[in-house]
Amino acid sequence: MGTRQEQLHLGAFIYYTGHHHYGWRRSDSGAEQIFDYKFYRSIAQTAERGKFDMMFLADLLYVMGADQSAAGMLDPLTLLSALATDTEKLGLTATVSTTYNEPYNVARKFATLDHISEGRAGWNIVTSQLDVEANNYGRTEHPEHGLRYKMAREFVEVATLLWDSWEDQSLIVDRQAGQFADPSKLKEVSYKGQWYSTQGTINVPRSPQGYPVLIQAGSSEPGQDFAANYGEVIFTAQQSLNAAKEFYKNVKSKLARYGREQGSMKIMPGLSPILGKTEQEAQRKYQELQELIPPAAAVGMLSGMLKFDLSEYPVEGQLPDIPDPVEASNGMKSRVQLIMDMARQDKLSILELGRRLIGARGHMQFVGTYEQLADLMQQWFEEYGCDGFNIMPPVLPGDLNEFVDHVVPILQARGLFRTDYTGSTLRDHLGLDRPGINHFQKENALDNTSIII
Numbered sequence: 258m259g260t261r262q263e264q265l266h267l268g269a270f271i272y273y274t275g276h277h278h279y280g281w282r283r284s285d286s287g288a289e290q291i292f293d294y295k296f297y298r299s300i301a302q303t304a305e306r307g308k309f310d311m312m313f314l315a316d317l318l319y320v321m322g323a324d325q326s327a328a329g330m331l332d333p334l335t336l337l338s339a340l341a342t343d344t345e346k347l348g349l350t351a352t353v354s355t356t357y358n359e360p361y362n363v364a365r366k367f368a369t370l371d372h373i374s375e376g377r378a379g380w381n382i383v384t385s386q387l388d389v390e391a392n393n394y395g396r397t398e399h400p401e402h403g404l405r406y407k408m409a410r411e412f413v414e415v416a417t418l419l420w421d422s423w424e425d426q427s428l429i430v431d432r433q434a435g436q437f438a439d440p441s442k443l444k445e446v447s448y449k450g451q452w453y454s455t456q457g458t459i460n461v462p463r464s465p466q467g468y469p470v471l472i473q474a475g476s477s478e479p480g481q482d483f484a485a486n487y488g489e490v491i492f493t494a495q496q497s498l499n500a501a502k503e504f505y506k507n508v509k510s511k512l513a514r515y516g517r518e519q520g521s522m523k524i525m526p527g528l529s530p531i532l533g534k535t536e537q538e539a540q541r542k543y544q545e546l547q548e549l550i551p552p553a554a555a556v557g558m559l560s561g562m563l564k565f566d567l568s569e570y571p572v573e574g575q576l577p578d579i580p581d582p583v584e585a586s587n588g589m590k591s592r593v594q595l596i597m598d599m600a601r602q603d604k605l606s607i608l609e610l611g612r613r614l615i616g617a618r619g620h621m622q623f624v625g626t627y628e629q630l631a632d633l634m635q636q637w638f639e640e641y642g643c644d645g646f647n648i649m650p651p652v653l654p655g656d657l658n659e660f661v662d663h664v665v666p667i668l669q670a671r672g673l674f675r676t677d678y679t680g681s682t683l684r685d686h687l688g689l690d691r692p693g694i695n696h697f698q699k700e701n702a703l704d705n706t707s708i709i710i
Contacts, residue, residue, distance in 0.1 A: 260639060261638065261639055261641075263644075263688065264672070264673055264674055264675055265634065265638045265643075265644065265645040265646070265668070265673055265674055266310045266523055266525060266644055266645030266646075266686070266687055267307070267308075267309045267310055267645055267646060267647075267648060267665075267674065268309060268310055268311045268312070268313045268348075268350070268490075268492075268525060268645070268646070268647040268648065269300070269303075269304040269307075269309050269311070269312045269313060269647075269648055269650075269657060270313040270315070270492075270527060270647040270648060270649045271297070271300060271312060271313065271314050271315065271653065272315040272618075272649070273291055273315075273327040273328075273330075273653075274286040274287050274288050274290075274291055274327055274652065274653050275650050275651045275652040275653045275656060276529050276616075276617055276618055276620070276649040276650065276651055277529070277546050277549075277615070277616050277617070277651035277652060278326060278550070278554075278558070278615040278616070278618070279326065279546070279549040279550045279551075279554070279615065280546060280549070280651050280652035281326065281327040281652075282549045283545075283546070283549070283652050285652065285655050286652050286653065286655075287653055287654055288327060291327060291329070291330075291331075292329070292331060294336070294339060296654070297331075297336060297340060298339075298340060298343050299654060300312070300653060300654055300657060301340045301343065301344050301347060302343065302344065303654065303657050303658055303661055304347055304657065304661070305344050305345070305346060305347040306661060307660070307661035307665045308665070308674070308675050308676070308677060308678060309347060309348075309648075310348050310645070310683065310686040310687055311347065311348030311349065311350045311377075311379055311470075311683055311686070312337075312340070312347055312348065312349060312350065313350045313352075313379075313381065313472075313492075313647055314333040314336065314337065314350065314351050314352060315330070315333075315352050316330055316332075316333045316351065316352040316353065316354070316383075317330055317390075318354060318357055318385060318390040318393060318394075325551075325554065326554075333351035333352060333353070334351045334353065334366050334367070334370060337349040337350075337351050337370060337374075337378075338369070338370055338373050338374075341370065341373045341374035341375075341377065342373075344374075344377075346377070346678040346681065346686075347377065348377045348378075348379055348470070348682075348683030348686055348687075349370065349374055349377050349378055349379065349683075350378075350379030350380070350381055350470070350472060350683075351367075351370070351378075351379070351380065351381065352381040352383055352474075353366075353367075353380060353381070353382070353383070354383050354384065354385040354390075355382060355383070355384055355405075355408060355409040355412040355413070356383075356384050356385040356390070356399075356400060356405055356408065356409075357385060357390060357393075357394045358412075359453070360412050360413075360415035360416045360419065360453055360455060361415075361419060361455055361459065363380075363412075363416055364415075364416040364419040364420055364459055365419075365459055365460065365461055367380050367416075367464075367468075367469045368420060368459065368461040368462075368463075368464045368469075369461055370469070371464035371465055371466050371469055372461065372464050372465065375465055375681065375682070376464070376465030376466045376681060376682030376683065376684070376685075377681075377682060377683045378464070378466065378469035378470070378683065379469050379470035379471075379472055379490070379683050380469045380470070380471055380472060381472040381473070381474060381492065382409060382413060382471060382472065382473050382474075382487070382488075383474055384405035384406060384408070384409050385399065385405070387399060402477070402479070403479055406479040406480065406482075406483050407451075407452075408452045408453075409483060410483060410486070410487075411450045411451065411452050411453050412452075412453060413471070413487050414448075414450075415446075415448055415450070415453050415455055417468060418446045418448060418455075419446055419455065419458075419459040420459065420463065420464070420467065420468050421444065421463075421694045422443065422444045422445070422446050422458040422459050423442065423443060423444075423458070423459065423461075423462045423463040424442035424443075424444075424463060424694055425442075425463055425467075425694075426439070426442065427439055427442040427443060427462055427463065428462060438462075443458060444458065445457060445458050446458065446459075465682060466682050466683065466684050466691055467691045467692045467693070468692050469683075470489050470490060470683050470684060470687065470689060471487050471488055471489045471490075472488065472489065472490040472491075472492060473487065473488035473490075473491055473492070474491075474492040474493070476493045476494065476504065476595075477594075481507065481508050481511065482511065484508060484511075484522070485508060485511030485512050485514070485515055485517070485522075486515050488522060489521065489522055489523065489687070489689050490522070490523045490524075490525055490687065491508060491522060491523070491524045491525065492525055492526075492527065492647055493524065493525075493526045493527070494526065494527055494595055494619050494620045494621070495526045495621060495642070495643075496595065496598070496599055496602075496621055498636065498637055498640065498642050501526060501637060501642035501643060502640060502641060502642045504524070505524050505641055505642055505643065506641075508522070508524065509522065509524070520688065521689065521690070523644040523645060523687055523688075523689075524643050524644050525643060525644060525645045525646055525647050526620070526621065526637075526642075526643050526646060526647070527617070527620030527621065527646070527647045527649050528620065528621050528623060528634070528646040528647065528648055528649060529616070529617035529620055529621065529622045529623070529648075529649040529650070529651055530622075530623045530624075530630050530648070530650075530651075530656070530660060530664070531543045531546065531622065531623065531624045531651055531656075532625070532626065532627060532630065532656070532659055532660065532663065532664070533625075533626060534626065534627075535626060536625055536626060536629075539624045539625050539626060540624060542624075543624045546616065546651060546652075547612050547616065550611075550612045550615050550616075552572055552608055552611075553568075554611075554615065555572075555607075555608055555610075555611025555612045555614075555615055556568055556572060556607060556608070556611050557611075558611055558614060558615055559596075559607065559610060559611040559614060562593060562596060562614065563579055563593065563596065565579045567607055570607060571607070572606065572607050572608040573606050573607075573608060574606060574607060575600065575604065575605070575606060575607070576597075576600050576607060576610065579597075595619050596610070596614060596619060599613070599619075616651070617649060617651070618649075620649055627663040627664050627667060628667060630664055631664055631667040631668055631671065631673075634646060634668065634673070635668075635671065635673055638673065648660055
């Protein structure tokens with residue numbers, strides 16, 4: 258292997274029947290099974306067979322376009338709790354929004370998942386994206402982008418305080434003495450912030466990992482700063498090696514201000530591979546997938562992302578001048594910037610841009626052979642563009658099977674990826690330390706804790 262001594266990390270990012278928005282139309286997709294537990298059990302067992310660090314479940318708090326696209330999602334925490342009983346080593350990561358939840362509920366559920374899975378839980382912290390989500394929760398509009406990150410900081414601070422309210426070895430279970438827990442190791446959290454407050458102790462003892470692995474997916478400036486404070490895995494969308502290297506350097510440089518070491522964070526961009534034994538086979542599969550996307554759907558999705566109606570413009574022409582599309586977005590600002598950069602750099606037509614966005618939702622889409630993909634992954638890893646990848650199969654379950662059967666063995670043969678698990682927890686797989694009590698807490702937050710007598 259090259260200059261890096263460690264090995265790369267892999268997540269299997271699962272989204273409906275795959276990340277290609279219209280891949281569900283392919284005859285080999287599992288479209289009829291997206292509400293069937295057995296479908297996800299098979300996918301999880303494939304990822305574990307491939308020695309992936311984790312299975313990473315998306316979550317959306319709304320349903321739109323169900324007449325033409327795969328829509329609706331099982332609750333990820335409930336689903337992963339079931340999958341914990343049918344897997345042994347695979348990390349189990351759920352996306353849960355801080356915008357439409359309460360810290361106590363989220364902290365309790367993740368502590369429970371970590372106990373059930375014996376230390377394999379991860380939390381992908383998101384702040385939600387759309388007004389339709391706000392409507393589902395009885396609100397008229399989505400909170401402003403910057404405000405959502407301020408709220409998320411407080412949310413995570415409260416959650417970590419709750420996880421810390423039980424120290425390790427708190428349980429005594431001394432039947433003869435009549436003592437179940439050590440009172441000196443239980444803390445009552447008394448926290449009142451600007452958006453959240455809590456009084457009491459979580460009712461789940463400290464879990465095997467202390468905290469679930471904290472994953473963060475924003476790449477905007479507020480998102481990067483939030484990641485540097487709390488994130489242990491960063492899920493990002495990058496289209497080129499140079500951009501990935503710049504992002505990697507920039508985010509890792511922020512760690513020192515929070516007293517964190519470089520190894521305490523892993524950066525894993527999304528990668529959606531369309532593979533073939535030959536380049537011709539891969540290109541054929543790519544074209545077949547793209548032709549499944551109706552032009553109107555491509556233009557509609559792009560218009561929605563950019564908050565600008567493109568329906569009156571010729572689909573074969575390039576994007577018109579759009580006034581401040583990034584500022585106009587109250588959703589994923591970093592993703593909107595990526596779309597604009599992609600359009601300019603690759604001189605894409607409106608249709609090409611819309612179809613590319615639908616094909617991998619703004620993440621890097623690779624079309625080529627197994628060896629070519631391994632070459633790309635090795636280069637990005639060895640040149641510090643990433644610490645690993647979240648693999649985003651275009652169509653499930655077949656494309657994940659193909660990656661595991663053909664790409665993973667190449668990575669293993671090159672010494673880039675494990676041939677077997679050497680640990681039991683998700684923190685073991687990722688090489689992350691188990692947090693001690695108050696690992697991430699500010700002094701003022703610590704002052705709000707008191708011992709239960």
